[in-house]
Amino acid sequence: xxxxxxxxxxxxxxxxxxxxxxxxxxxxxxxxxxxxxxxxxxxxxxxxxxxxxxxxxxxxxxxxxxxxxxxxxxxxxxxxxxxxxxxxxxxxxxxxxxxxxxxxxxxxxxxxxxxxxxxxxxxxxxxxxxxxxxxxxxxxxxxxxxxxxxxxxxxxxxxxxxxxxxxxxxxxxxxxxxxxxxxxxxxxxxxxxxxxxxxxxxxx
Amino acid sequence: xxxxxxxxxxxxxxxxxxxxxxxxxxxxxxxxxxxxxxxxxxxxxxxxxxxxxxxxxxxxxxxxxxxxxxxxxxxxxxxxxxxxxxxxxxxxxxxxxxxxxxxxxxxxxxxxxxxxxxxxxxxxxxxxxxxxxxxxxxxxxxxxxxxxxxxxxxxxxxxxxxxxxxxxxxxxxxxxxxxxxxxxxxxxxxxxxxxxxxxxxxxxxxxxxxxxxxxxxxxxxxxx
Amino acid sequence: xxxxxxxxxxxxxxxxxxxxxxxxxxxxxxxxxxxxxxxxxxxxxxxxxxxxxxxxxxxxxxxxxxxxxxxxxxxxxxxxxxxxxxxxxxxxxxxxxxxxxxxxxxxxxxxxxxxxxxxxxxxxxxxxxxxxxxxxxxxxxxxxxxxxxxxxxxxxxxxxxxxxxxxxxxxxxxxxxxxxxxxxxxxxxxxxxxxxxxxxxxxxxxxxxxxxxxxxxxxxxxxxxxxxxxxxxxxxxxxxxx
Numbered sequence: 001x002x003x004x005x006x007x008x009x010x011x012x013x014x015x016x017x018x019x020x021x022x023x024x025x026x027x028x029x030x031x032x033x034x035x036x037x038x039x040x041x042x043x044x045x046x047x048x049x050x051x052x053x054x055x056x057x058x059x060x061x062x063x064x065x066x067x068x069x070x071x072x073x074x075x076x077x078x079x080x081x082x083x084x085x086x087x088x089x090x091x092x093x094x095x096x097x098x099x100x101x102x103x104x105x106x107x108x109x110x111x112x113x114x115x116x117x118x119x120x121x122x123x124x125x126x127x128x129x130x131x132x133x134x135x136x137x138x139x140x141x142x143x144x145x146x147x148x149x150x151x152x153x154x155x156x157x158x159x160x161x162x163x164x165x166x167x168x169x170x171x172x173x174x175x176x177x178x179x180x181x182x183x184x185x186x187x188x189x190x191x192x193x194x195x196x197x198x199x200x201x202x203x204x
Numbered sequence: 205x206x207x208x209x210x211x212x213x214x215x216x217x218x219x220x221x222x223x224x225x226x227x228x229x230x231x232x233x234x235x236x237x238x239x240x241x242x243x244x245x246x247x248x249x250x251x252x253x254x255x256x257x258x259x260x261x262x263x264x265x266x267x268x269x270x271x272x273x274x275x276x277x278x279x280x281x282x283x284x285x286x287x288x289x290x291x292x293x294x295x296x297x298x299x300x301x302x303x304x305x306x307x308x309x310x311x312x313x314x315x316x317x318x319x320x321x322x323x324x325x326x327x328x329x330x331x332x333x334x335x336x337x338x339x340x341x342x343x344x345x346x347x348x349x350x351x352x353x354x355x356x357x358x359x360x361x362x363x364x365x366x367x368x369x370x371x372x373x374x375x376x377x378x379x380x381x382x383x384x385x386x387x388x389x390x391x392x393x394x395x396x397x398x399x400x401x402x403x404x405x406x407x408x409x410x411x412x413x414x415x416x417x418x419x420x421x422x423x424x425x426x427x428x
Numbered sequence: 429x430x431x432x433x434x435x436x437x438x439x440x441x442x443x444x445x446x447x448x449x450x451x452x453x454x455x456x457x458x459x460x461x462x463x464x465x466x467x468x469x470x471x472x473x474x475x476x477x478x479x480x481x482x483x484x485x486x487x488x489x490x491x492x493x494x495x496x497x498x499x500x501x502x503x504x505x506x507x508x509x510x511x512x513x514x515x516x517x518x519x520x521x522x523x524x525x526x527x528x529x530x531x532x533x534x535x536x537x538x539x540x541x542x543x544x545x546x547x548x549x550x551x552x553x554x555x556x557x558x559x560x561x562x563x564x565x566x567x568x569x570x571x572x573x574x575x576x577x578x579x580x581x582x583x584x585x586x587x588x589x590x591x592x593x594x595x596x597x598x599x600x601x602x603x604x605x606x607x608x609x610x611x612x613x614x615x616x617x618x619x620x621x622x623x624x625x626x627x628x629x630x631x632x633x634x635x636x637x638x639x640x641x642x643x644x645x646x647x648x649x650x651x652x653x654x655x656x657x658x659x660x661x662x663x664x665x666x667x668x669x670x
Contacts (some may be wrong), residue, residue: 001427012575013655051428074297082288088227100216361582365572374568377559379593382600418589425581
């Protein structure tokens with residue numbers, strides 16, 4: 001359902017990615033591999049539509065994402081390097097704010113999401129008192145509140161301990177089993193459980 | 205579960221911004237204190253002669269309000285940019301310009317509106333007459349939203365850059381001149397007050413229509 | 429025509445045009461200055477001091493013309509994502525700022541004999557001063573952003589916001605001026621134009637335009653090399669010049 005044709009991503013007048021083509025169907029996972037600075041984050045942000053590619057096309061359901069605009073964005077969830085959470089708000093309030101921008105939701109869904117990432121105890125504390133790993137888990141909890149088809153994740157498990165990583169692996173597997181699509185970069189080896197795992201390396 | 209309406213999303217952004225700012229109260233107090241200090245500096249600089257102060261009052265208060273607003277523009281987008289929430293707004297399935305308008309409205313309620321409210325006190329410090337106080341308040345009420353709206357364009361274009369506040373000031377001050385001229389003019393030119401206020405209102409309408417759109421374009425460029 | 433949108437072809441074309449444009453510029457400015465300074469008769473009101481008009485007025489026209497070109501190029505860059513448009517906008521800015529500065533300095537020199545002061549908040553000069561700030565803002569914004577594409581696009585948005593605001597700013601400054609200046613103070617007025625004054629004025633205006641084209645093309649060539657530095661054709665050009 002996600003197709004990329006001859007993609008070229010430029011930064012500072014220099015092409016980081018060029019001539020890239022692939023397609024991703026339901027239940028499939030794309031693992032982007034590359035060293036630091038090779039353009040992984042740029043590629044993911046381009047797939048989200050945040051960055052504009054210098055050449056090539058990205059299609060969702062057969063249509064150009066630039067034409068789809070809001071329609072594409074309503075099918076996509078992105079967790080980047082930044083957690084996308086505000087320190088002054090509680091975890092529950094952060095998820096509530098995210099929900100208001102995406103799918104309408106109720107408190108039960110938010111409570112369930114917090115439970116799945118093990119943050120129920122902290123639900124009503126300001127997020128700035130949480131640790132790095134806990135904030136990362138909150139960022140990923142956002143994926144559970146907004147049920148979108150395409151997940152684009154940039155280093156989702158950085159800063160997490162082994163047990164949390166297992167939890168996230170399970171959540172990703174469940175998403176893929178439901179027919180979701182996943183594009184992910186990760187330095188750490190993760191146990192992928194998908195119908196098909198595509199790999200793209202950016203160092204060449 | 206259905207996708208929330210644009211209005212609900214915009215209201216959500218407004219409420220979130222207000223909640224966060226109220227918990228981070230220095231953000232609200234700093235521009236107010238700055239505004240007060242600047243107005244207080246003028247009598248110290250030009251002498252306390254009551255007639256001179258009365259003549260200068262509209263211009264001084266307006267310039268101080270302008271500078272205080274500019275000081276506060278930094279926090280309109282930069283905190284959200286740093287923690288990644290701005291990106292999430294850009295990825296929301298709603299027109300970014302409307303969400304930006306919500307943020308600007310929240311910014312004005314937290315920064316501009318307090319300036320309007322304490323302006324009579326500062327005007328009295330400058331020997332301003334009571335019976336014309338309503339003109340000053342009216343001009344600031346119409347003018348401070350313009351300052352927030354036009355300022356948001358500068359804030360959007362300079363996201364994450366070094367040079368920070370000084371650069372935003374350089375970009376935005378020339379664009380503030382019409383608001384300053386019509387706003388301060390409404391107070392000092394007594395027989396032409398209505399004309400000035402109408403012109404200021406016209407500038408406000410234009411700014412409300414175009415500024416969020418330009419600021420959203422600026423944000424997308426900064427996020428690229 | 430569209431092949432010149434490619435930086436490589438534009439570079440070559442510009443290189444060919446520049447000597448001709450430069451030559452024409454010198455010619456027009458020389459003739460215009462000669463006619464304006466020596467041949468045109470003295471003004472019955474202002475005597476010889478009005479002659480600074482032959483630099484002041486064309487400069488003022490250029491300061492506005494260049495801003496419009498800059499904003500239009502910025503708009504083209506935003507709409508069609510072409511490097512040439514972005515480079516054009518960036519090259520215009522310092523030239524336009526210089527014309528604005530010349531307008532202000534010559535305006536001040538012109539005003540001194542009449543007003544007795546170096547600056548009198550004349551409506552047109554005040555508008556020019558704000559225009560100078562708009563140019564400086566454009567250049568400062570571009571200079572603050574390292575990534576060339578983001579710098580060009582951000583500055584383009586700023587230029588467009590500026591171009592829309594210029595009429596509003598001008599109107600508000602004129603308004604402000606009529607409110608605060610008593611009617612007796614004379615503005616820096618262009619004397620009634622005698623035909624022998626019109627010809628040098630237009631020649632100077634045309635000369636300044638050609639100067640603008642020459643300098644902008646030169647600046648664009650330099651910037652194209654800078655922005656295309658990773659491509660093969662630039663390596664060839666630089667090797668050939670050694």
